[in-house]
Amino acid sequence: MNSEKGRLLKINILRFDPHIKGDKPRIETFEIEEAPGMTLFIALNDIRQHHDPSLKFDFVCRAGICGSCAMIINGKPGLACSTLTANMDSDISLAPLPVFELIGDLSVFTGNWMRSLNNRLEAWIHQHEELNIDQLEQRMEPELAEEIYELDRCIECGCCVAGCGTIQMREEFVGAVGLNKIARYQIDPRDERSDSDYYELVGDEDGVFGCMTLLGCEDVCPKNLPLQSRIAYLRRKMLEIGLKSNTEVCSC
Numbered sequence: 001m002n003s004e005k006g007r008l009l010k011i012n013i014l015r016f017d018p019h020i021k022g023d024k025p026r027i028e029t030f031e032i033e034e035a036p037g038m039t040l041f042i043a044l045n046d047i048r049q050h051h052d053p054s055l056k057f058d059f060v061c062r063a064g065i066c067g068s069c070a071m072i073i074n075g076k077p078g079l080a081c082s083t084l085t086a087n088m089d090s091d092i093s094l095a096p097l098p099v100f101e102l103i104g105d106l107s108v109f110t111g112n113w114m115r116s117l118n119n120r121l122e123a124w125i126h127q128h129e130e131l132n133i134d135q136l137e138q139r140m141e142p143e144l145a146e147e148i149y150e151l152d153r154c155i156e157c158g159c160c161v162a163g164c165g166t167i168q169m170r171e172e173f174v175g176a177v178g179l180n181k182i183a184r185y186q187i188d189p190r191d192e193r194s195d196s197d198y199y200e201l202v203g204d205e206d207g208v209f210g211c212m213t214l215l216g217c218e219d220v221c222p223k224n225l226p227l228q229s230r231i232a233y234l235r236r237k238m239l240e241i242g243l244k245s246n247t248e249v250c251s252c
């Protein structure tokens, strides 16, 4: 039996529950022994089990798939379930993601933010014809299917939102997550929306022209989505559409 003791981890957590009357934001420090292969998710469970059962944090899949466990880890957004404590100093700071509604401690409500974004951007395939379930599947070139799949890997974790300076200043800004969604539908031949429909959705300061391209989003995206190239592509595309429609309106 291996009796070697693990490192002592000091986990400093920003605690605050807006639903408890009189509660005040504070840092609470918990000391736990590091176990082999420990992730922050496991560490948080240890704290909840052995130190404070009232600690709030979210998780579902524990495998970097559902996006629920996103939080600020040592000042940077990331997923607790994919972060190994072995790769970190023994002094660790955790805080909830900003921008989203705080449920309590490390738990935030990303769902309503993402739902309202999806509604606003109409993030679904738009087709005029009614769906015929007897029809054969529409064929698509594998390269294009691959390209769409690549952008569809977004897990709506909110890390890019939390890492985006523009969203902190401009509440309505759709962020990298929103621009990535538009890029995904714009290349999908099954979506019959026109270029000007997309321009209506993101051709302004709350869309692609509000983005400062500092790329904090790409740096923190746990799924390594190609946000930089997609935002650059969308910006060029929207600029082209905007210039074209201005030239058509202007008769001088």
Ligand code: SF4
Pocket: 160, 163, 164, 165, 166, 167, 175, 176, 210, 211, 212, 213, 214, 215, 216, 217, 218, 231
């Ligand atoms: S590049 Fe744009 S979307 Fe990404 S963090 Fe910067 S402002 Fe936000």
Ligand code: SF4
Pocket: 153, 154, 155, 156, 157, 158, 159, 160, 161, 176, 177, 180, 220, 221, 222, 223, 224, 225
């Ligand atoms: S784009 Fe990346 S960081 Fe942003 S919500 Fe999707 S998976 Fe998370």
Ligand code: FES
Pocket: 058, 059, 060, 061, 062, 063, 064, 065, 066, 067, 068, 069, 070, 079, 080, 081, 082
């Ligand atoms: S628990 Fe699902 S991504 Fe971490």
